[in-house]
Amino acid sequence: MNSRIFVPIRTVTEGLGYDVDWKSPNATISNGSTLVVLTIGSKTAVVNDREVALDAPAMISSNLTYVPLRFVGEQFGLDVYWDAETRSVHMYSKLVDTPPPADPDGGGNSAPGDGTDGSGQPGTNPGTGGGATIPSTDEKALLKSITYDGLGSIYLPYEGDFDGVKTQVLHNTERIVVDLPYMNFDPYFTPGFLPSTNGTKLGEMLIDSHPTLQKVRYSYYSDKPSTIRVVLDLSAPTNFKVTNEDHVVRIDVLEQTGPAVDPPPVTPPDNTPDNGVFKVVLDAGHGGKDPGASSVNGHKEKEYNLAITLKVKALLDQEPKIKPYLTRSDDTFVELADRANYANKLPADVFVSFHANMATSGTASGSETYYWRSDSLALAKVMHKHLVAGTGLKDRGVRTGNYHVIRETTMPAVLLEAGYLSNSTDSAVLYNSAKQDKIAKEIVAGIKEYLKIG
Structure with missing residues (x-):
């Protein structure tokens, strides 16, 4: 609005892991060292007890509280980059x-x-x-x-x-x-x-x-x-x-x-668990009040994420050397931090997060695999090869992505963007049960290849 980017305040809590306290008309955001108080409709914010002017005030629209993203990000020491071509915002x-x-x-x-x-x-x-x-x-x-x-x-x-x-x-x-x-x-x-x-x-x-x-x-x-x-x-x-x-x-x-x-050569993990069984966490992205992206055929991203996760789990249940664990098994909402903490406390050997992509243009298509830490690169290469084989969509490559669940987990972790829900062809693939079966089989094959399980 007026050349300013606003996001729902939940994006700050879920995406950045900050604490937010809402007491109308004030929204208080804190990361433990910086505290920002935004007042609905006011162009003055309070940052650590110091008044700071801002170009655009926080607002309420359709019963959601929206905050100016660049101002919030910069107050917490983040760089905010606007990609005009894809109309997307990146924060680092x-x-x-x-x-x-x-x-x-x-x-x-x-x-x-x-x-x-x-x-x-x-x-x-x-x-x-x-x-x-x-x-x-x-x-x-x-x-x-x-x-x-x-x-x-x-x-x-x-x-x-x-x-x-x-x-x-x-x-x-x-x-x-x-x-x-x-x-x-x-x-x-x-x-x-x-x-x-x-x-x-x-x-x-x-x-x-x-x-x-x-x-x-x-x-x-x-x-x-x-x-x-x-x-x-x-x-x-x-x-x-x-x-x-x-x-x-x-x-x-x-x-x-x-x-x-x-x-x-791709280097697989060197150590086998003491009991010979690997713990693999399957993370169905979004869920509950967080539907994720919307597809052109009327579905929500959370539906695909859960469907493919359950199919992968069913196949892994048949593997004696792998024990699958789920961050969610139904349409419920789980905080990003809780997903990562769950995997860390097990502790898991592998973490795989399932997602689908979205673009403003309907022409964007293909599968992408994201990793963050260098110890996840080998896993990303193997999983991406099998993801592309399963979807049959354009290979958009292995990329680095600063996503909470693959950044805060301590084991090799990847985030799979199977296709673009904004593309009718990709969306038709992801919501086809037979195609999901094929994708699930390839995901399991990738996990087994990485873990060197015959």
């Missing part, structure tokens, strides 16, 4: 602006592969032994996002100007390294970063649709000068081209020039 925990202890290629404190920064001189990336490093102030540009077009081009739009792109090709293993000097990440950079305990800005994108390009990794690499490093992991030597026009750096990955290298 802010990271301390300190250089990482190692570059994204895992090569210690210098450039990967040769112990130098590519020019024969020692790398400038700080080591891990010291304390916090003062953030760089010499950046001339901010990287807004990194996207892959599915064909072979990576786009890096930025604001400002910087002093040229530097590239190098490294072997054993094959990779292309692209450095962007005098550049830092925009506060609203997407697709975001992997979790970090020391403020390190590291992220990755898995690529499944290119003959040789396997992964794109990125990080804040150095503060002398402020530099972003992008690494393209390849399965074979490959030509490439880098252009910088209209404030967009474009990397085109071209034809293969050498023999392929075997990709590293």
